[in-house]
Amino acid sequence: MTTLRERRGSVSEYMLRTPAVGPAIALVVVIVVFAVVTDTFFTVDNLSLVVQQSLVIGTLALGQTLVILTAGIDLANAAIMVLATLIIAKMTLLHGLPGPAALVLGIAVATVLGAVTGGVVTSLRLPPFIVTLGMLTIVTAVGRIYAAGQSFPVTDGFLGFLGQSQYLFGQLEITYGMGLMLVMYLGFWYALSRTAWGKHVYAVGNDPEAARLSGIHVRRNVLGVYIVAGIIYGIAAWQALGRVPNADPNAFQTGNLDSITAVVIGGTSLFGGRGSVLGTLVGALIVAVLRSGLTQAGIDNLYQDVATGILVIAAVGLDRLSRGRQR
Amino acid sequence: MTPVLEGVGLVKRYGRVTAMDGADFDLRAGEVLAVVGDNGAGKSTLIKALSGAVIPDEGRILVDGTEVRFHGPLDARKNGIETVYQDLALAPAQDIATNMFLGRERRRTGLLGGAFRLLDQRGMRAEARRVLDELGIDIKSMTQSVETLSGGQRQAVAVARAAAFGTRVVIMDEPTAALGVAESAKVLELIGRIRDRGLPVVLISHNMPHVFEIADRVHVHRLGKRVAVVSPKTHTMNEVVGLLTGALRLTADGRIEEVGQAVTTGLDR
Numbered sequence: 354m355t356t357l358r359e360r361r362g363s364v365s366e367y368m369l370r371t372p373a374v375g376p377a378i379a380l381v382v383v384i385v386v387f388a389v390v391t392d393t394f395f396t397v398d399n400l401s402l403v404v405q406q407s408l409v410i411g412t413l414a415l416g417q418t419l420v421i422l423t424a425g426i427d428l429a430n431a432a433i434m435v436l437a438t439l440i441i442a443k444m445t446l447l448h449g450l451p452g453p454a455a456l457v458l459g460i461a462v463a464t465v466l467g468a469v470t471g472g473v474v475t476s477l478r479l480p481p482f483i484v485t486l487g488m489l490t491i492v493t494a495v496g497r498i499y500a501a502g503q504s505f506p507v508t509d510g511f512l513g514f515l516g517q518s519q520y521l522f523g524q525l526e527i528t529y530g531m532g533l534m535l536v537m538y539l540g541f542w543y544a545l546s547r548t549a550w551g552k553h554v555y556a557v558g559n560d561p562e563a564a565r566l567s568g569i570h571v572r573r574n575v576l577g578v579y580i581v582a583g584i585i586y587g588i589a590a591w592q593a594l595g596r597v598p599n600a601d602p603n604a605f606q607t608g609n610l611d612s613i614t615a616v617v618i619g620g621t622s623l624f625g626g627r628g629s630v631l632g633t634l635v636g637a638l639i640v641a642v643l644r645s646g647l648t649q650a651g652i653d654n655l656y657q658d659v660a661t662g663i664l665v666i667a668a669v670g671l672d673r674l675s676r677g678r679q680r
Numbered sequence: 681m682t683p684v685l686e687g688v689g690l691v692k693r694y695g696r697v698t699a700m701d702g703a704d705f706d707l708r709a710g711e712v713l714a715v716v717g718d719n720g721a722g723k724s725t726l727i728k729a730l731s732g733a734v735i736p737d738e739g740r741i742l743v744d745g746t747e748v749r750f751h752g753p754l755d756a757r758k759n760g761i762e763t764v765y766q767d768l769a770l771a772p773a774q775d776i777a778t779n780m781f782l783g784r785e786r787r788r789t790g791l792l793g794g795a796f797r798l799l800d801q802r803g804m805r806a807e808a809r810r811v812l813d814e815l816g817i818d819i820k821s822m823t824q825s826v827e828t829l830s831g832g833q834r835q836a837v838a839v840a841r842a843a844a845f846g847t848r849v850v851i852m853d854e855p856t857a858a859l860g861v862a863e864s865a866k867v868l869e870l871i872g873r874i875r876d877r878g879l880p881v882v883l884i885s886h887n888m889p890h891v892f893e894i895a896d897r898v899h900v901h902r903l904g905k906r907v908a909v910v911s912p913k914t915h916t917m918n919e920v921v922g923l924l925t926g927a928l929r930l931t932a933d934g935r936i937e938e939v940g941q942a943v944t945t946g947l948d949r
Contacts, residue, residue, distance in 0.1 A: 548797040549785040552778055559771040566769035568754050568783035626773045 373632035375671070376619050380639050387646030394649045401526040407641035408515075408530045409434075409596060411634060412589035413608055414615035415537060416467075416582035418633045421616055422545075423575050424558040424625025425481035429470065429488035430586050431608025435600075436496040437463045437590035441512060442505035442600035452511035460587030466492060467583020474579065475572040489609065500602040507598040515595030530595045534634075537588070541630045554578060559626025614661060615640055618668045639664070682745040684709050684880050685730060685761065685849050690739035692725050699725040700736065701904030707849060712871060712881045714891040717901030717924050723884055724853070726901065730882070731763040731851050732756030743848065760848030764855060768838040772827035776819065777801070777808040779826055780841045811844040812836075815873055832863030836870060843874050850874055851882040856890055868894050888917045900924050 388395035413430050420427040437459035444450040444458060466488065473484045507513060515530035545551035556564040557574050565571050594600065619636030621628025640661060647657045687705035691698070699722045707713050717723045728734035730741065732750035740747050743759050750756050753763070770779045786800045786807075787793035793800070805822040812819055817836040819829065826834055835855055842850045852871070856864040864887075871881050871894055885891050891898060892912045900908040900923045908923045908930040919936055922928030928936050 543796075547799055547801070549787070549799060550797070552774070552782065552785060552799070555774060556771040556778075556782055559773045560769075562767070563769040563771050564782070566753065566765055568757065626771065 373620060373629050373635055376632050376635040376639065376668075379618075380635050380642065383639060383642050383646065387642065387649065391646065391649040394646050397525050399645065399649070403641045403645045404531055404638070405528055405596065406645070407637045408528075408534055409589055409593045409605070410608060410611045410615060410640070411534055411637035412537065412585060412592050413612040414619075414633045414637050415534075415541060415630060416585035416589070417609075417612040418616050418619070418621055418628065418630050419541070419545075419554065419578050419582050419585075420481065421613075421621055421623060422554050422558045422625060422628060423578050424561075425474065425575070425578075426485065426613065426623070427470070427481070427579075427582060428485040428609045429466070429492055430485075430582070430589075430612055431605040432489050432492040432496065433463050433466045433583065434586045434589045434593060434608065435602065435605055436466075436492050436499070437587050438593050438600040438604075439496055439500050439505065439602060441590060441594065442507045443499070445507065445509050445512065446505050452509035455509075456512060456591055459590050460584060463587030463590065464580060464583040467579045467581070467586065468576070470583075471576040471579025475576050497602045500600075502602075504599055504601040507594050507600065512591070512594050513598050515592055516598070517595075528595070530592050533588070534592070537585070538630055538634045545630060550574075550577075555626050557626075558624075611640070614665050617665055620668070620672065622672060623669070636668075681708065683707055683742070684744060685882075686742040686745075687726070687730060688740045688742070690726065690729055690736045690741070692729065692734060692736050698904055700729065700739075702739070703901070703905045705730065705899065705906060707880050707882055708897075709880055710875065710878060711896040712875050712883055712894050713897050713899055714883045714885055714895035715899045715901060716885065716888070716891060716920060721901045721924070722904040723901050725904075727763075727851060727853060727882070727884055730756070731761060733763075757845070760846060762842035762846035762850050764835075764838045764842045764850065764852040766853045766857065768834055770826045770834060770838055773825055775823045775825050776812075776829075776837055777805040777822040779837060780804070780808045780811070780844065784845070807844075808840075811840050815840055815843060815870055817870070830863070832859050832866055835859060835863070835867055839867065839870055839874070843877070843879065846879055848879075849882065850879055851884075853884045854886065855883070856885065856887055864890065888920065891920075892917055902926060 384395070393399060413434060416430055417427055440462055441455045441459035444455040445452055450458070470484055470488050473479060474481050515533060516528055518526045518528040521527050545554060553564065553569045553574050556567065556569060557571050561571050593605070615637040616633050617623065617636070618639050619628065619632030619634070621632055643660055643664070644657050647660060683706040685707040687703060690700050690703045690705070692700040703722065703726050705726060715723050715727065725734055729736045732753045732755050735751065741750065742748065748759060756763070771782065774782070781804045786804055788798045788800045792798040808822045815836070817840060819833055826837065829837065839852065839855065855867050859867060868890060871883060875881055883891070883895060895912055898910050898912060898920055899906055900910065900920060902924055910920060910923070915936070919928060923930065923936070927939060929939055931937055
């Protein structure tokens, strides 16, 4: 019989329970390094720009995190988002649809595509990698057919709303897109960590058989996650149009891998059931900071890719090491 | 006295294989009933039928004398029957309190729980702590993940979950199979404590010394049906082993006699 009060765990236990802490420390370190090494990085304007540059991939990565938590992966997320931008832009430009209606239509298409992916994954029990690889190919092709070799400018004010900004304290530029991304991340942090739905998402990714025996409808839960991810990709399309008011069928070709990079750097396990969306937010910011900082330091684009790649492998390696004692 | 859980003439066929061949089963209030049988005797099919994981082709299942039909494990649970599976059905990365309440989480009352679906995490942790304390399970923190626990502690958490939610029966499938000597002893002690709280326990086990240490009655299963129910007080381990291999049989008047053809492989029927 124990009379001990709940004891706070050791530091390493705390880090395991709160997977966003490690990436957050890494983010602070890279910011400090670039602030010291370059004169231009740690300025109000540049920091705002860094966050703006992380918005689209950051939003895609939020949906990607949900999918990866269920032990899945989504290679089609950026393609779905690009198709949504094309639909939104073409509908307003050529068919005169009002901006809000076009946005709803774009999000609806992304949602349906998420449902199709989830439906195939859960009903045919195919590996998500294969299903989303197929979806990537299909959706990319459909987008190009639909665009017919053109790109479509967006002039509608509502569709560009997320790119508009306010100045805090007279100089810090905050776009509405930043606010939306922050709200979405906080909302999903809450849903994943404080509601039964979230506990079930983790359980389904961690041990589907245990989840089933505990009375969780595993397939329904996974299907729901892909549908929610689809909605998020639709909102990412709005973010993309806010950043660049032009829908281009060839944009974001590596968006899927960039979003996976953000998730992995953020400490979420590709095996499912472990991780957090706050980690992913930090991961997306780390990638953006690294790119901006290396640019300010005068380092070539291709070397930035090398650095990002090393970071991905290091993040997964650290993850493996920290769990080595338990598995 | 009406049995708490009863099976009558249960049959389950898989193609040409008959896994249950008119099996009977009864569990009485306040007892530990061990179910023993050779590999392939159909113990696990019987147990799955009683816990809702398998739907029998024929036969009846009665809970407190009332006939029930289980269409899945959830139906059995709703009747107060909790099962501790051999692989425990715990999510290793999640903490103890989350695992205890997985699939039946408690929400906060009022607007927070209603509109915002906020879980009552503090309440669930306190309840998990209370159940573990009551069963004498010493685990320091309810927020540590299950994978940080030893095999015996994990078993204890799974058993505690069943004891917390089971209102009629707790079924345990080979709870000591993966454990060392000291941990096995603790789990057996735990089974005794659950019985002493008034909850009858069905214990499936291969381990005769464990069965004889804790069980009040022993249900011997062979070739898809119950061949005997004996008491550890009046029968020996060797007799039970003889019954389950078919070397011995129980006569109508309760005596044990040798079967002429002593070596019965089960292949000769």
